[in-house]
Amino acid sequence: MNTRPIGIFDSGLGGLTIVKTIGRALPGENLIYFGDTMNVPYGSKSKEAVTRFSLAIAQFLQKQNVKLIVVACNTASALALPQLQKQISVPVIGVIEPGARKAFDTTRNGKIAVLATEATVRSLSYPKALTKLNKNLRITQQACPVFVPLIEEGWIHPAAGEKIIADYLRPVIKSGADTVILGCTHYPVIKQRIAKQLGKNVQLVDSAQAVAEKVKAFLIQTDQLNNRRRGCLTVYASDDPKRFKQLAKNIVGRTLPRVLLKKLMP
Amino acid sequence: MNTRPIGIFDSGLGGLTIVKTIGRALPGENLIYFGDTMNVPYGSKSKEAVTRFSLAIAQFLQKQNVKLIVVACNTASALALPQLQKQISVPVIGVIEPGARKAFDTTRNGKIAVLATEATVRSLSYPKALTKLNKNLRITQQACPVFVPLIEEGWIHPAAGEKIIADYLRPVIKSGADTVILGCTHYPVIKQRIAKQLGKNVQLVDSAQAVAEKVKAFLIQTDQLNNRRRGCLTVYASDDPKRFKQLAKNIVGRTLPRVLLKKLMP
Numbered sequence: 001m002n003t004r005p006i007g008i009f010d011s012g013l014g015g016l017t018i019v020k021t022i023g024r025a026l027p028g029e030n031l032i033y034f035g036d037t038m039n040v041p042y043g044s045k046s047k048e049a050v051t052r053f054s055l056a057i058a059q060f061l062q063k064q065n066v067k068l069i070v071v072a073c074n075t076a077s078a079l080a081l082p083q084l085q086k087q088i089s090v091p092v093i094g095v096i097e098p099g100a101r102k103a104f105d106t107t108r109n110g111k112i113a114v115l116a117t118e119a120t121v122r123s124l125s126y127p128k129a130l131t132k133l134n135k136n137l138r139i140t141q142q143a144c145p146v147f148v149p150l151i152e153e154g155w156i157h158p159a160a161g162e163k164i165i166a167d168y169l170r171p172v173i174k175s176g177a178d179t180v181i182l183g184c185t186h187y188p189v190i191k192q193r194i195a196k197q198l199g200k201n202v203q204l205v206d207s208a209q210a211v212a213e214k215v216k217a218f219l220i221q222t223d224q225l226n227n228r229r230r231g232c233l234t235v236y237a238s239d240d241p242k243r244f245k246q247l248a249k250n251i252v253g254r255t256l257p258r259v260l261l262k263k264l265m266p
Numbered sequence: 267m268n269t270r271p272i273g274i275f276d277s278g279l280g281g282l283t284i285v286k287t288i289g290r291a292l293p294g295e296n297l298i299y300f301g302d303t304m305n306v307p308y309g310s311k312s313k314e315a316v317t318r319f320s321l322a323i324a325q326f327l328q329k330q331n332v333k334l335i336v337v338a339c340n341t342a343s344a345l346a347l348p349q350l351q352k353q354i355s356v357p358v359i360g361v362i363e364p365g366a367r368k369a370f371d372t373t374r375n376g377k378i379a380v381l382a383t384e385a386t387v388r389s390l391s392y393p394k395a396l397t398k399l400n401k402n403l404r405i406t407q408q409a410c411p412v413f414v415p416l417i418e419e420g421w422i423h424p425a426a427g428e429k430i431i432a433d434y435l436r437p438v439i440k441s442g443a444d445t446v447i448l449g450c451t452h453y454p455v456i457k458q459r460i461a462k463q464l465g466k467n468v469q470l471v472d473s474a475q476a477v478a479e480k481v482k483a484f485l486i487q488t489d490q491l492n493n494r495r496r497g498c499l500t501v502y503a504s505d506d507p508k509r510f511k512q513l514a515k516n517i518v519g520r521t522l523p524r525v526l527l528k529k530l531m532p
Contacts, residue, residue, distance in 0.1 A: 037311070044506075045304065046505050049505045146423065149415030150415075153310075156412075157430045160429035163423065163429065240315075243312075265531065
Protein backbone atom coordinates (compact mmCIF):
# COMPACT_ATOMS: atom_id res chain seq x y z
CA MET A 1 0.00 0.00 0.00
CA ASN A 2 1.38 3.40 -1.03
CA THR A 3 -0.78 6.53 -0.85
CA ARG A 4 1.67 8.71 -2.82
CA PRO A 5 0.08 10.09 -6.01
CA ILE A 6 0.67 9.02 -9.61
CA GLY A 7 2.02 11.78 -11.86
CA ILE A 8 0.68 12.03 -15.41
CA PHE A 9 1.71 14.59 -18.03
CA ASP A 10 1.09 15.68 -21.58
CA SER A 11 1.77 18.68 -23.84
CA GLY A 12 -1.74 19.96 -23.22
CA LEU A 13 -5.19 18.48 -22.93
CA GLY A 14 -4.75 15.14 -24.71
CA GLY A 15 -3.37 13.24 -21.75
CA LEU A 16 -6.66 13.73 -19.93
CA THR A 17 -7.92 10.76 -21.98
CA ILE A 18 -5.38 8.69 -20.01
CA VAL A 19 -6.38 10.30 -16.70
CA LYS A 20 -9.98 9.28 -17.37
CA THR A 21 -9.04 5.64 -18.01
CA ILE A 22 -6.58 5.37 -15.10
CA GLY A 23 -9.15 7.00 -12.82
CA ARG A 24 -11.68 4.33 -13.78
CA ALA A 25 -9.26 1.40 -13.50
CA LEU A 26 -7.66 2.61 -10.24
CA PRO A 27 -10.31 4.68 -8.45
CA GLY A 28 -8.37 4.81 -5.17
CA GLU A 29 -5.25 6.45 -6.59
CA ASN A 30 -4.48 10.13 -6.16
CA LEU A 31 -3.55 11.60 -9.53
CA ILE A 32 -1.56 14.71 -10.39
CA TYR A 33 -1.91 15.84 -14.00
CA PHE A 34 0.37 18.38 -15.67
CA GLY A 35 -0.67 19.91 -19.03
CA ASP A 36 2.17 21.86 -20.66
CA THR A 37 -0.05 24.49 -22.29
CA MET A 38 2.88 26.92 -22.36
CA ASN A 39 4.70 24.70 -24.85
CA VAL A 40 1.89 22.91 -26.70
CA PRO A 41 2.11 21.43 -29.33
CA TYR A 42 5.01 18.97 -28.96
CA GLY A 43 4.40 17.05 -32.20
CA SER A 44 6.02 19.59 -34.53
CA LYS A 45 9.01 20.36 -32.26
CA SER A 46 12.49 18.88 -32.07
CA LYS A 47 13.63 15.94 -29.93
CA GLU A 48 15.82 18.25 -27.89
CA ALA A 49 12.98 20.69 -27.16
CA VAL A 50 10.52 17.92 -26.23
CA THR A 51 13.12 16.28 -23.97
CA ARG A 52 13.82 19.58 -22.22
CA PHE A 53 10.09 20.24 -21.60
CA SER A 54 9.50 16.65 -20.42
CA LEU A 55 12.42 16.63 -17.97
CA ALA A 56 11.28 19.87 -16.34
CA ILE A 57 7.79 18.44 -15.83
CA ALA A 58 9.02 15.08 -14.54
CA GLN A 59 11.28 16.88 -12.06
CA PHE A 60 8.31 18.94 -10.86
CA LEU A 61 6.18 15.80 -10.46
CA GLN A 62 8.98 14.10 -8.56
CA LYS A 63 8.99 17.03 -6.13
CA GLN A 64 5.26 16.37 -5.60
CA ASN A 65 6.38 13.00 -4.22
CA VAL A 66 4.77 10.84 -6.91
CA LYS A 67 5.38 7.09 -6.80
CA LEU A 68 5.23 6.71 -10.57
CA ILE A 69 5.14 8.92 -13.69
CA VAL A 70 3.02 8.19 -16.76
CA VAL A 71 4.10 10.01 -19.92
CA ALA A 72 0.58 10.45 -21.31
CA CYS A 73 1.92 11.82 -24.59
CA ASN A 74 3.08 9.75 -27.51
CA THR A 75 5.51 12.39 -28.77
CA ALA A 76 7.22 12.71 -25.37
CA SER A 77 7.21 8.91 -25.00
CA ALA A 78 8.77 8.56 -28.45
CA LEU A 79 11.44 11.24 -28.01
CA ALA A 80 12.20 11.57 -24.30
CA LEU A 81 11.43 8.30 -22.47
CA PRO A 82 15.01 6.90 -22.25
CA GLN A 83 16.29 10.26 -20.99
CA LEU A 84 13.49 10.47 -18.40
CA GLN A 85 14.13 6.91 -17.19
CA LYS A 86 17.80 7.77 -16.83
CA GLN A 87 17.38 11.05 -14.93
CA ILE A 88 14.24 10.48 -12.86
CA SER A 89 14.45 8.22 -9.82
CA VAL A 90 10.81 7.00 -9.77
CA PRO A 91 9.58 4.57 -12.47
CA VAL A 92 8.46 6.24 -15.72
CA ILE A 93 5.93 4.50 -17.99
CA GLY A 94 5.35 5.59 -21.60
CA VAL A 95 2.36 4.93 -23.86
CA ILE A 96 4.01 3.44 -26.93
CA GLU A 97 5.05 -0.03 -25.82
CA PRO A 98 1.63 -0.85 -24.24
CA GLY A 99 -0.19 0.49 -27.32
CA ALA A 100 2.01 -1.52 -29.69
CA ARG A 101 1.41 -4.69 -27.67
CA LYS A 102 -2.36 -4.16 -27.72
CA ALA A 103 -2.32 -3.63 -31.49
CA PHE A 104 -0.28 -6.81 -31.93
CA ASP A 105 -2.84 -8.73 -29.84
CA THR A 106 -5.66 -7.24 -31.93
CA THR A 107 -4.54 -7.68 -35.55
CA ARG A 108 -5.63 -10.76 -37.50
CA ASN A 109 -4.05 -10.01 -40.86
CA GLY A 110 -0.74 -8.67 -39.53
CA LYS A 111 -1.30 -5.25 -41.09
CA ILE A 112 -1.20 -2.38 -38.59
CA ALA A 113 -1.44 1.36 -39.25
CA VAL A 114 -0.29 4.11 -36.91
CA LEU A 115 -1.80 7.61 -36.78
CA ALA A 116 0.52 9.98 -34.90
CA THR A 117 2.23 13.37 -34.82
CA GLU A 118 5.05 14.20 -37.21
CA ALA A 119 7.66 13.79 -34.45
CA THR A 120 6.33 10.38 -33.36
CA VAL A 121 6.24 9.16 -36.97
CA ARG A 122 9.80 10.37 -37.60
CA SER A 123 11.05 8.63 -34.44
CA LEU A 124 9.88 5.23 -35.82
CA SER A 125 8.97 4.29 -32.22
CA TYR A 126 5.85 2.31 -33.16
CA PRO A 127 7.47 0.39 -36.04
CA LYS A 128 10.37 -0.46 -33.71
CA ALA A 129 8.12 -1.58 -30.84
CA LEU A 130 5.90 -3.61 -33.21
CA THR A 131 8.80 -5.25 -35.03
CA LYS A 132 10.18 -6.38 -31.67
CA LEU A 133 6.93 -8.29 -31.13
CA ASN A 134 6.91 -9.82 -34.62
CA LYS A 135 9.20 -8.92 -37.46
CA ASN A 136 6.68 -9.91 -40.15
CA LEU A 137 4.07 -7.29 -39.33
CA ARG A 138 3.27 -4.85 -42.16
CA ILE A 139 3.23 -1.35 -40.70
CA THR A 140 1.93 1.88 -42.27
CA GLN A 141 2.54 5.22 -40.57
CA GLN A 142 0.49 8.37 -41.16
CA ALA A 143 1.39 11.76 -39.65
CA CYS A 144 -1.70 13.84 -38.80
CA PRO A 145 -0.14 17.22 -37.95
CA VAL A 146 -3.34 19.27 -37.75
CA PHE A 147 -5.36 16.94 -35.48
CA VAL A 148 -3.79 18.25 -32.23
CA PRO A 149 -4.36 21.96 -32.91
CA LEU A 150 -7.92 21.26 -34.09
CA ILE A 151 -8.67 19.16 -30.98
CA GLU A 152 -7.00 21.70 -28.66
CA GLU A 153 -9.33 24.30 -30.17
CA GLY A 154 -12.37 22.14 -29.43
CA TRP A 155 -12.87 20.60 -32.93
CA ILE A 156 -14.94 23.65 -33.83
CA HIS A 157 -15.04 22.95 -37.59
CA PRO A 158 -16.65 19.51 -37.82
CA ALA A 159 -17.39 19.62 -41.57
CA ALA A 160 -13.80 20.58 -42.40
CA GLY A 161 -12.62 18.07 -39.83
CA GLU A 162 -14.33 15.21 -41.70
CA LYS A 163 -12.44 16.16 -44.86
CA ILE A 164 -9.12 16.30 -43.00
CA ILE A 165 -9.78 12.88 -41.43
CA ALA A 166 -10.53 11.53 -44.93
CA ASP A 167 -7.22 12.98 -46.26
CA TYR A 168 -5.24 11.21 -43.53
CA LEU A 169 -7.12 7.90 -43.74
CA ARG A 170 -6.80 7.42 -47.51
CA PRO A 171 -3.34 5.73 -47.37
CA VAL A 172 -4.37 3.84 -44.23
CA ILE A 173 -7.40 2.32 -45.94
CA LYS A 174 -5.29 1.54 -49.01
CA SER A 175 -2.80 -0.35 -46.82
CA GLY A 176 -5.46 -2.93 -45.87
CA ALA A 177 -4.65 -2.59 -42.15
CA ASP A 178 -7.25 -4.26 -39.90
CA THR A 179 -5.86 -2.48 -36.81
CA VAL A 180 -5.19 1.24 -36.46
CA ILE A 181 -3.26 2.66 -33.50
CA LEU A 182 -4.34 6.09 -32.27
CA GLY A 183 -0.74 7.06 -31.63
CA CYS A 184 -1.44 10.36 -29.90
CA THR A 185 -3.39 10.80 -26.68
CA HIS A 186 -5.45 13.56 -28.29
CA TYR A 187 -6.92 11.32 -30.97
CA PRO A 188 -9.36 9.35 -28.76
CA VAL A 189 -11.37 12.59 -28.63
CA ILE A 190 -12.27 12.04 -32.31
CA LYS A 191 -12.27 8.23 -32.12
CA GLN A 192 -15.91 7.85 -33.25
CA ARG A 193 -15.30 10.10 -36.26
CA ILE A 194 -12.23 8.13 -37.30
CA ALA A 195 -13.98 4.78 -36.70
CA LYS A 196 -16.93 5.81 -38.87
CA GLN A 197 -14.68 6.55 -41.85
CA LEU A 198 -12.61 3.36 -41.40
CA GLY A 199 -15.66 1.08 -41.27
CA LYS A 200 -16.59 -1.85 -39.06
CA ASN A 201 -13.82 -4.20 -40.16
CA VAL A 202 -11.04 -2.05 -38.72
CA GLN A 203 -10.23 -2.08 -35.01
CA LEU A 204 -9.03 1.11 -33.36
CA VAL A 205 -6.46 0.79 -30.60
CA ASP A 206 -5.89 3.57 -28.13
CA SER A 207 -3.17 3.06 -25.59
CA ALA A 208 -5.12 4.48 -22.61
CA GLN A 209 -6.59 1.11 -21.57
CA ALA A 210 -3.28 -0.69 -22.14
CA VAL A 211 -1.41 1.91 -20.10
CA ALA A 212 -3.93 1.74 -17.25
CA GLU A 213 -3.50 -2.05 -17.16
CA LYS A 214 0.28 -1.71 -17.12
CA VAL A 215 0.14 0.81 -14.26
CA LYS A 216 -2.22 -1.46 -12.29
CA ALA A 217 -0.03 -4.53 -12.83
CA PHE A 218 3.05 -2.57 -11.74
CA LEU A 219 1.38 -1.30 -8.55
CA ILE A 220 0.09 -4.78 -7.62
CA GLN A 221 3.48 -6.35 -8.33
CA THR A 222 5.30 -3.82 -6.19
CA ASP A 223 2.58 -3.81 -3.50
CA GLN A 224 1.87 -0.10 -3.94
CA LEU A 225 -1.83 -0.13 -4.87
CA ASN A 226 -3.91 2.51 -3.06
CA ASN A 227 -7.52 1.36 -2.82
CA ARG A 228 -8.68 2.47 0.57
CA ARG A 229 -10.87 5.40 -0.47
CA ARG A 230 -11.74 7.53 -3.51
CA GLY A 231 -8.59 9.22 -4.84
CA CYS A 232 -8.43 12.86 -5.81
CA LEU A 233 -7.23 14.60 -8.96
CA THR A 234 -4.99 17.68 -8.93
CA VAL A 235 -4.47 19.47 -12.24
CA TYR A 236 -1.67 21.87 -13.21
CA ALA A 237 -1.27 23.82 -16.45
CA SER A 238 1.84 25.79 -17.37
CA ASP A 239 -0.19 28.59 -19.00
CA ASP A 240 -3.74 29.97 -18.86
CA PRO A 241 -5.39 27.48 -16.44
CA LYS A 242 -8.81 29.09 -16.99
CA ARG A 243 -8.75 28.35 -20.72
CA PHE A 244 -7.43 24.85 -19.97
CA LYS A 245 -10.38 24.15 -17.70
CA GLN A 246 -12.88 25.35 -20.31
CA LEU A 247 -11.36 23.22 -23.09
CA ALA A 248 -10.91 20.19 -20.80
CA LYS A 249 -14.67 19.68 -20.86
CA ASN A 250 -14.37 18.66 -24.52
CA ILE A 251 -11.92 15.93 -23.52
CA VAL A 252 -13.21 14.48 -20.27
CA GLY A 253 -16.88 15.26 -20.75
CA ARG A 254 -17.20 16.90 -17.34
CA THR A 255 -15.90 19.92 -15.45
CA LEU A 256 -12.43 19.48 -13.93
CA PRO A 257 -11.60 20.54 -10.38
CA ARG A 258 -9.67 23.79 -10.03
CA VAL A 259 -6.74 23.98 -12.46
CA LEU A 260 -3.59 25.40 -10.87
CA LEU A 261 -1.02 27.51 -12.71
CA LYS A 262 2.53 26.17 -12.52
CA LYS A 263 5.16 27.80 -14.69
CA LEU A 264 8.31 25.82 -15.29
CA MET A 265 11.59 27.12 -16.67
CA PRO A 266 12.86 24.23 -18.75
CA MET B 267 23.08 56.85 -42.39
CA ASN B 268 23.16 53.88 -40.02
CA THR B 269 24.24 50.42 -41.19
CA ARG B 270 23.06 48.61 -38.04
CA PRO B 271 20.45 45.96 -38.84
CA ILE B 272 16.68 46.05 -38.26
CA GLY B 273 15.39 43.29 -35.96
CA ILE B 274 12.08 41.63 -36.82
CA PHE B 275 10.38 38.85 -34.86
CA ASP B 276 7.31 36.63 -34.80
CA SER B 277 6.09 33.47 -33.08
CA GLY B 278 7.03 31.45 -36.13
CA LEU B 279 6.86 31.82 -39.87
CA GLY B 280 4.14 34.47 -40.23
CA GLY B 281 6.40 37.47 -39.74
CA LEU B 282 8.27 36.56 -42.91
CA THR B 283 5.41 38.28 -44.77
CA ILE B 284 6.66 41.49 -43.11
CA VAL B 285 10.31 40.68 -43.93
CA LYS B 286 9.34 40.33 -47.58
CA THR B 287 7.63 43.73 -47.68
CA ILE B 288 10.30 45.59 -45.68
CA GLY B 289 12.98 43.99 -47.88
CA ARG B 290 11.24 45.35 -50.97
CA ALA B 291 10.62 48.84 -49.53
CA LEU B 292 14.09 49.15 -47.98
CA PRO B 293 16.43 47.00 -50.07
CA GLY B 294 19.61 48.46 -48.50
CA GLU B 295 18.75 47.49 -44.92
CA ASN B 296 20.30 44.49 -43.18
CA LEU B 297 17.54 42.46 -41.56
CA ILE B 298 17.67 39.98 -38.67
CA TYR B 299 14.59 37.80 -38.34
CA PHE B 300 13.77 35.69 -35.27
CA GLY B 301 11.04 33.02 -35.51
CA ASP B 302 10.09 31.64 -32.10
CA THR B 303 9.32 28.10 -33.30
CA MET B 304 10.01 26.74 -29.80
CA ASN B 305 6.97 28.60 -28.46
CA VAL B 306 4.66 28.85 -31.47
CA PRO B 307 1.69 29.48 -31.44
CA TYR B 308 1.29 32.69 -29.40
CA GLY B 309 -2.38 33.30 -30.24
CA SER B 310 -3.82 30.84 -27.73
CA LYS B 311 -1.43 31.71 -24.89
CA SER B 312 -1.65 34.17 -22.00
CA LYS B 313 -0.50 37.79 -21.96
CA GLU B 314 2.15 36.94 -19.42
CA ALA B 315 3.57 34.08 -21.51
CA VAL B 316 3.61 36.12 -24.72
CA THR B 317 5.27 39.06 -22.94
CA ARG B 318 7.96 36.79 -21.49
CA PHE B 319 8.72 35.24 -24.90
CA SER B 320 8.75 38.65 -26.62
CA LEU B 321 11.08 40.27 -24.08
CA ALA B 322 13.62 37.46 -24.39
CA ILE B 323 13.65 37.84 -28.17
CA ALA B 324 13.87 41.64 -28.09
CA GLN B 325 16.80 41.42 -25.66
CA PHE B 326 18.54 38.99 -28.01
CA LEU B 327 17.97 41.32 -30.98
CA GLN B 328 19.26 44.26 -28.97
CA LYS B 329 22.47 42.31 -28.37
CA GLN B 330 22.75 41.93 -32.16
CA ASN B 331 23.07 45.72 -32.20
CA VAL B 332 19.81 46.41 -34.08
CA LYS B 333 18.79 50.03 -34.58
CA LEU B 334 15.07 49.24 -34.46
CA ILE B 335 12.78 46.31 -33.62
CA VAL B 336 9.63 45.43 -35.56
CA VAL B 337 7.17 43.20 -33.72
CA ALA B 338 5.97 41.32 -36.81
CA CYS B 339 3.28 39.53 -34.84
CA ASN B 340 -0.15 40.91 -34.03
CA THR B 341 -0.53 38.87 -30.83
CA ALA B 342 2.81 40.10 -29.44
CA SER B 343 2.01 43.65 -30.57
CA ALA B 344 -1.37 43.44 -28.86
CA LEU B 345 -0.13 41.96 -25.58
CA ALA B 346 3.50 42.96 -25.11
CA LEU B 347 4.24 46.23 -26.96
CA PRO B 348 4.05 48.65 -23.98
CA GLN B 349 6.29 46.35 -21.91
CA LEU B 350 8.80 46.07 -24.78
CA GLN B 351 8.87 49.82 -25.30
CA LYS B 352 9.50 50.27 -21.57
CA GLN B 353 12.30 47.72 -21.23
CA ILE B 354 14.09 47.87 -24.59
CA SER B 355 16.27 50.88 -25.34
CA VAL B 356 15.94 50.90 -29.17
CA PRO B 357 12.63 51.96 -30.77
CA VAL B 358 10.03 49.17 -31.04
CA ILE B 359 7.33 49.30 -33.73
CA GLY B 360 4.22 47.10 -33.64
CA VAL B 361 1.86 46.13 -36.44
CA ILE B 362 -1.53 47.08 -35.00
CA GLU B 363 -1.53 50.86 -35.13
CA PRO B 364 -0.27 51.03 -38.77
CA GLY B 365 -2.82 48.38 -39.82
CA ALA B 366 -5.67 50.18 -38.09
CA ARG B 367 -4.72 53.45 -39.78
CA LYS B 368 -4.62 51.81 -43.20
CA ALA B 369 -8.05 50.25 -42.64
CA PHE B 370 -9.43 53.62 -41.58
CA ASP B 371 -8.04 55.20 -44.78
CA THR B 372 -9.59 52.37 -46.84
CA THR B 373 -13.16 52.06 -45.53
CA ARG B 374 -15.97 53.95 -47.28
CA ASN B 375 -18.93 52.77 -45.22
CA GLY B 376 -17.23 52.96 -41.82
CA LYS B 377 -17.67 49.23 -41.21
CA ILE B 378 -14.42 47.38 -40.53
CA ALA B 379 -13.90 43.73 -39.62
CA VAL B 380 -10.82 42.25 -37.96
CA LEU B 381 -9.64 38.66 -38.40
CA ALA B 382 -7.13 37.78 -35.69
CA THR B 383 -6.00 35.24 -33.10
CA GLU B 384 -8.01 34.65 -29.93
CA ALA B 385 -5.50 36.60 -27.83
CA THR B 386 -5.51 39.61 -30.18
CA VAL B 387 -9.32 39.64 -30.27
CA ARG B 388 -9.56 39.44 -26.46
CA SER B 389 -7.06 42.32 -26.09
CA LEU B 390 -9.41 44.64 -28.04
CA SER B 391 -6.29 46.27 -29.52
CA TYR B 392 -7.79 46.84 -32.97
CA PRO B 393 -11.11 48.25 -31.72
CA LYS B 394 -9.15 50.59 -29.40
CA ALA B 395 -6.76 51.74 -32.16
CA LEU B 396 -9.63 52.22 -34.64
CA THR B 397 -11.86 54.06 -32.17
CA LYS B 398 -9.00 56.48 -31.50
CA LEU B 399 -9.08 57.39 -35.21
CA ASN B 400 -12.87 57.75 -35.33
CA LYS B 401 -15.29 56.80 -32.61
CA ASN B 402 -18.16 56.16 -35.04
CA LEU B 403 -16.58 53.22 -36.85
CA ARG B 404 -18.55 49.95 -36.63
CA ILE B 405 -16.09 47.19 -35.81
CA THR B 406 -16.60 43.41 -35.96
CA GLN B 407 -13.94 41.06 -34.58
CA GLN B 408 -13.58 37.41 -35.57
CA ALA B 409 -11.10 35.05 -33.89
CA CYS B 410 -9.67 32.47 -36.33
CA PRO B 411 -7.82 30.12 -33.96
CA VAL B 412 -7.01 27.35 -36.42
CA PHE B 413 -5.57 29.50 -39.24
CA VAL B 414 -2.07 29.73 -37.70
CA PRO B 415 -1.60 26.00 -37.10
CA LEU B 416 -2.95 25.22 -40.57
CA ILE B 417 -0.63 27.78 -42.20
CA GLU B 418 2.38 26.67 -40.10
CA GLU B 419 1.70 23.14 -41.42
CA GLY B 420 1.75 24.41 -45.01
CA TRP B 421 -2.06 24.62 -45.58
CA ILE B 422 -1.99 20.96 -46.58
CA HIS B 423 -5.78 20.48 -46.53
CA PRO B 424 -7.05 23.07 -49.03
CA ALA B 425 -10.59 21.66 -49.34
CA ALA B 426 -11.08 21.63 -45.57
CA GLY B 427 -9.39 25.02 -45.41
CA GLU B 428 -12.05 26.54 -47.69
CA LYS B 429 -14.77 25.34 -45.30
CA ILE B 430 -12.94 26.77 -42.29
CA ILE B 431 -12.49 30.12 -44.04
CA ALA B 432 -16.24 30.11 -44.82
CA ASP B 433 -17.05 29.40 -41.12
CA TYR B 434 -15.00 32.39 -40.00
CA LEU B 435 -16.20 34.77 -42.72
CA ARG B 436 -19.94 34.19 -42.15
CA PRO B 437 -20.30 36.83 -39.38
CA VAL B 438 -17.88 39.15 -41.21
CA ILE B 439 -20.00 39.09 -44.38
CA LYS B 440 -23.15 39.55 -42.29
CA SER B 441 -21.64 42.67 -40.69
CA GLY B 442 -21.53 44.47 -44.05
CA ALA B 443 -17.89 45.49 -43.54
CA ASP B 444 -16.26 46.85 -46.71
CA THR B 445 -12.77 46.57 -45.18
CA VAL B 446 -11.31 43.53 -43.50
CA ILE B 447 -8.04 43.67 -41.54
CA LEU B 448 -5.82 40.58 -41.71
CA GLY B 449 -4.90 41.00 -38.05
CA CYS B 450 -2.26 38.28 -37.94
CA THR B 451 0.93 38.23 -39.99
CA HIS B 452 0.25 34.63 -40.99
CA TYR B 453 -2.99 35.43 -42.78
CA PRO B 454 -1.51 37.13 -45.90
CA VAL B 455 -0.39 33.60 -46.89
CA ILE B 456 -4.06 32.77 -47.55
CA LYS B 457 -5.05 36.27 -48.67
CA GLN B 458 -6.25 35.17 -52.13
CA ARG B 459 -8.44 32.45 -50.62
CA ILE B 460 -10.01 34.88 -48.15
CA ALA B 461 -10.48 37.55 -50.84
CA LYS B 462 -12.24 35.09 -53.13
CA GLN B 463 -14.84 34.25 -50.50
CA LEU B 464 -15.38 37.89 -49.50
CA GLY B 465 -15.95 39.07 -53.07
CA LYS B 466 -14.75 42.09 -55.00
CA ASN B 467 -16.50 44.75 -52.93
CA VAL B 468 -14.49 44.07 -49.82
CA GLN B 469 -10.95 45.42 -49.41
CA LEU B 470 -8.39 43.36 -47.51
CA VAL B 471 -5.85 45.24 -45.42
CA ASP B 472 -2.65 43.62 -44.31
CA SER B 473 -0.37 45.63 -42.12
CA ALA B 474 2.89 44.62 -43.84
CA GLN B 475 2.84 47.55 -46.31
CA ALA B 476 1.76 50.02 -43.62
CA VAL B 477 4.51 48.83 -41.28
CA ALA B 478 7.15 49.05 -44.01
CA GLU B 479 6.09 52.64 -44.69
CA LYS B 480 6.24 53.48 -40.99
CA VAL B 481 9.73 51.99 -40.69
CA LYS B 482 10.92 53.90 -43.75
CA ALA B 483 9.47 57.20 -42.50
CA PHE B 484 11.12 56.68 -39.12
CA LEU B 485 14.53 55.93 -40.65
CA ILE B 486 14.36 58.96 -42.95
CA GLN B 487 13.21 61.22 -40.12
CA THR B 488 16.03 60.11 -37.85
CA ASP B 489 18.58 60.05 -40.69
CA GLN B 490 19.30 56.35 -40.25
CA LEU B 491 18.40 54.99 -43.70
CA ASN B 492 20.89 52.49 -45.10
CA ASN B 493 20.76 52.52 -48.89
CA ARG B 494 24.34 52.15 -49.99
CA ARG B 495 24.24 48.49 -51.16
CA ARG B 496 22.02 45.42 -51.09
CA GLY B 497 21.26 44.46 -47.47
CA CYS B 498 21.44 40.93 -46.17
CA LEU B 499 18.99 38.79 -44.23
CA THR B 500 19.96 36.66 -41.23
CA VAL B 501 17.35 34.24 -39.90
CA TYR B 502 17.18 32.63 -36.46
CA ALA B 503 14.69 30.04 -35.21
CA SER B 504 14.42 28.91 -31.59
CA ASP B 505 13.71 25.28 -32.56
CA ASP B 506 14.25 23.00 -35.55
CA PRO B 507 15.79 25.47 -38.07
CA LYS B 508 15.75 22.81 -40.81
CA ARG B 509 11.97 22.42 -40.62
CA PHE B 510 11.62 26.22 -40.43
CA LYS B 511 13.56 26.61 -43.67
CA GLN B 512 11.42 24.00 -45.45
CA LEU B 513 8.14 25.59 -44.36
CA ALA B 514 9.38 29.14 -45.03
CA LYS B 515 9.17 28.43 -48.74
CA ASN B 516 5.37 28.39 -48.40
CA ILE B 517 5.50 31.90 -46.95
CA VAL B 518 8.14 33.77 -48.92
CA GLY B 519 7.90 31.78 -52.14
CA ARG B 520 11.66 31.20 -52.31
CA THR B 521 14.39 29.42 -50.35
CA LEU B 522 15.70 31.32 -47.34
CA PRO B 523 19.41 31.68 -46.59
CA ARG B 524 20.75 29.39 -43.85
CA VAL B 525 18.51 29.40 -40.77
CA LEU B 526 20.46 29.52 -37.50
CA LEU B 527 19.37 27.83 -34.28
CA LYS B 528 19.14 30.18 -31.29
CA LYS B 529 17.60 28.85 -28.09
CA LEU B 530 16.44 31.46 -25.61
CA MET B 531 15.50 30.84 -21.98
CA PRO B 532 12.66 33.24 -21.38
